Amino acid sequence: MRGSNSKPRASENGNGEAADWELRPGGMLVQKREDEFDSAVPLIRIKVYHDSYQHDVTVPAQSTFGELKRVLGQVTGLAPEEQRLLFRGKEKDDHEYLHMAGVKDMSKVVLLEDPASREKKIEQMQRNQGIAKACEAVAGVRDEVDKLIEKVNALESSVRRGTKVPDQEFVVLTELLMRQLLKLDSIEAEDEARVQRRTEVRRIQHYVELLDALKVAARNPNPLSNSSNGTTVTTQWQTFGSGMGSLAPPAANPFTQINNEWEKFE
Secondary structure, eight states: OOOOOOOEEEEOTTTTSSSEEEEEETEEHHHHOOSOOOOSSSSEEEEEEEEEEEEEEEETTTBBHHHHHHHHHHHHHOOGGGEOOOOEEEEEEETTTHHTTTOOOOEEEEEEEEEEHHHHHHHHHHHHHHHHHHHHHHHHHHHHHHHHHHHHHHHHHHHTOOOOHHHHHHHHHHHHHHHHHHHHHHHOOOOOHHHHHHHHHHHHHHHHHHOOOHHHHEEEEEEEGGGGGTTOOOOOEETTTTOOOOEEOOOOOTTTOOOOOOOOOO
16 A cells, blocks of 8 residues: 655646645645635634723634734734734634634634733833924924014114114024023924924024124124215125025225325334
């Protein structure tokens, strides 16, 4: 007699293609499943308890606990690696078969979320809350800075017109902007909140430097800007690629002649 071979073997299916076979629990040799479940295997209904929820799922009777986890993942949103399945008080491995463990129709299974996974989700949730809180704090500073920028723009217009502006106005606005800079420095920010904070810091620094330049311009009014002599000298403003405003010296008056006598030292 020719001995039987217990190894999986291949034959041709209805399409003339080679079909794979597998040895199922109990010694049954069946064609290897291409789909997730074998439609020829009877289905059972399992009651799965997860926290305060109950899920009724239907799976083939000869499924593994790993296959059950994949089904539950679609129902609960938990990835299979985040699940722990308990049957009759014992945790089951993914490779164990339901029917071999005694799971029958209407059996009860308990689903627990992996503690490490739960802790990671809690940490991520707290982190997201922290980022949202930091973004809100930065937005509050941004609103205050917007109000101060309106005053800076008003001072800039006054300086351009040659209006006398006391130094104290520049000093006060600079101090108020620096206070907002200190508020930003006290905000603990990550990810998007950190980007927003950095952007706001640069904006404040830009206007602080602009105020310094305006103060210098206001201290040196042009004596030739008198309408009686018909001569007008304007201050030229130059914008750099970084967005920082700067003052350039006024152009020389072509009608003004300046003679300098230089003394030579031995």
